[in-house]
Amino acid sequence: MNKRITVLSGDYIGPEIVEQGILALEAAARRFGHRFEFCRVDFGGAAIDSAGVPFPEETRKACEEADAVLLGSVGGPKWDSVPKEIRPEKGLLQMRSALGLFGNLRPAKLHPQLAFACPLRPEIVEKGIDIMTVRELTGGIYFGSHETSVQNGERVAADLMAYSEHEIDRILRVGFEAARKRRKRLTSVEKSNVLDCSRLWKERAHALSAEYPDVELIDMLVDNAAMQLVRDPSQFDVLVTENMFGDILSDESSMIVGSIGMMPSASLRDDSFGVYEPIHGSAPDIAGRDLANPIGTILSAAMMLRYSFGMAREADAVEAAVDAVLDSGLRTADIMSAGMKRAGCREMGAAIAAAIG
Numbered sequence: 001m002n003k004r005i006t007v008l009s010g011d012y013i014g015p016e017i018v019e020q021g022i023l024a025l026e027a028a029a030r031r032f033g034h035r036f037e038f039c040r041v042d043f044g045g046a047a048i049d050s051a052g053v054p055f056p057e058e059t060r061k062a063c064e065e066a067d068a069v070l071l072g073s074v075g076g077p078k079w080d081s082v083p084k085e086i087r088p089e090k091g092l093l094q095m096r097s098a099l100g101l102f103g104n105l106r107p108a109k110l111h112p113q114l115a116f117a118c119p120l121r122p123e124i125v126e127k128g129i130d131i132m133t134v135r136e137l138t139g140g141i142y143f144g145s146h147e148t149s150v151q152n153g154e155r156v157a158a159d160l161m162a163y164s165e166h167e168i169d170r171i172l173r174v175g176f177e178a179a180r181k182r183r184k185r186l187t188s189v190e191k192s193n194v195l196d197c198s199r200l201w202k203e204r205a206h207a208l209s210a211e212y213p214d215v216e217l218i219d220m221l222v223d224n225a226a227m228q229l230v231r232d233p234s235q236f237d238v239l240v241t242e243n244m245f246g247d248i249l250s251d252e253s254s255m256i257v258g259s260i261g262m263m264p265s266a267s268l269r270d271d272s273f274g275v276y277e278p279i280h281g282s283a284p285d286i287a288g289r290d291l292a293n294p295i296g297t298i299l300s301a302a303m304m305l306r307y308s309f310g311m312a313r314e315a316d317a318v319e320a321a322v323d324a325v326l327d328s329g330l331r332t333a334d335i336m337s338a339g340m341k342r343a344g345c346r347e348m349g350a351a352i353a354a355a356i357g
């Protein structure tokens with residue numbers, strides 16, 4: 001098959017990790033006889049520098065014309081003082097919204113080789129960790145009005161969280177469908193003891209549940225969910241939640257599978273198009289030193305093969321290559337332990353590409 005992939009490397013470690021994702025995709029294309037064409041365009045801080053805005057029209061077009069998008073990470077201290085309307089992170093939100101990417105899948109699966117890197121006690125880790133967080137990505141407080149006004153002589157900041165029924169229903173359906181293909185337990189995470197958005201969310205979850213009699217629906221308040229994730233993560237199969245709760249809980253889940261550098265994501269809409277990126281940020285503290293773990297990006301590339309291209313064998317091959325390289329003892333700094341062999345970002349990426357074949 002021929003596929004066009006738009007590449008948004010982004011900022012700081014973005015280009016370092018994305019190059020390893022491309023190597024994995026090229027290796028899969030070679031092994032399975034496909035042709036992938038890569039088109040690199042500026043995004044985030046890099047686009048502010050070259051075009052004055054983080055998500056230029058040309059970048060939007062390049063995304064829309066592609067079969068899928070591979071993204072690194074955006075933002076960092078260089079652009080921390082630019083006006084909020086053109087921050088790199090604003091470009092990321094504009095991109096998600098413009099492309100209609102409402103469904104964000106963030107799988108957290110503990111590779112047994114990394115059990116030592118999980119900060120939880122061994123008897124908790126032994127029960128296994130395999131959680132799919134389904135995060136709503138184009139609504140909620142990220143996309144409500146944000147303003148700071150002066151009232152009674154002091155500044156007052158306000159950020160609005162709003163959700164419509166159709167936005168809630170479509171993401172809940174992604175959650176139910178994901179649970180149906182997995183262990184059939186869906187935990188709906190909200191704050192219905194306080195928020196109207198969450199009360200509507202919980203009501204819709206129970207209404208839709210009638211259409212998914214094979215899926216067990218569990219309601220959980222978000223503060224409890226944050227605690228349960230470290231008390232006993234094996235209780236979770238699929239978590240479905242709104243935008244900001246999903247952002248926070250997915251970073252929490254990344255650490256219990258060893259490192260944020262391990263976690264991939266897919267941002268999807270109703271058709272096969274998607275944007276694929278690790279869940280971490282641009283890691284300015286380690287950028288330019290060949291220290292970043294590229295596995296989150298490489299596993300994101302595997303999700304691209306699976307979800308956008310329908311290439312299950314190819315995706316399996318990339319995931320198996322990651323496993324094989326972890327088995328071989330190669331480790332980036334974030335997942336290093338005694339007796340293992342330390343690798344940089346490039347060496348790790350090259351080893352995984354070689355293992356793909």
Ligand code: NAD
Nearest residue numbers: 073074075076089261279280281282283285286292293334
């Ligand atoms: P971060 O995820 O960039 O870094 C948090 C910590 O995790 C750092 O110590 C970093 O070194 C480490 N880390 C992250 N990725 C790693 C990897 N692949 N390998 C090894 N270690 C890794 O979060 P932050 O420091 O809060 O944010 C930095 C910038 O990134 C901010 O501007 C933020 O807005 C942006 N950000 C962007 C995205 C995105 O592009 N999707 C996501 C999150 C944060």
Ligand code: IPM
Nearest residue numbers: 075089090092093247279281
């Ligand atoms: C993520 C990031 C973004 C988010 C930021 C950079 C806007 O943290 O992709 O998880 O909060 O969605």
Ligand code: MN
Nearest residue numbers: 247248251279
């Ligand atoms: Mn985040």
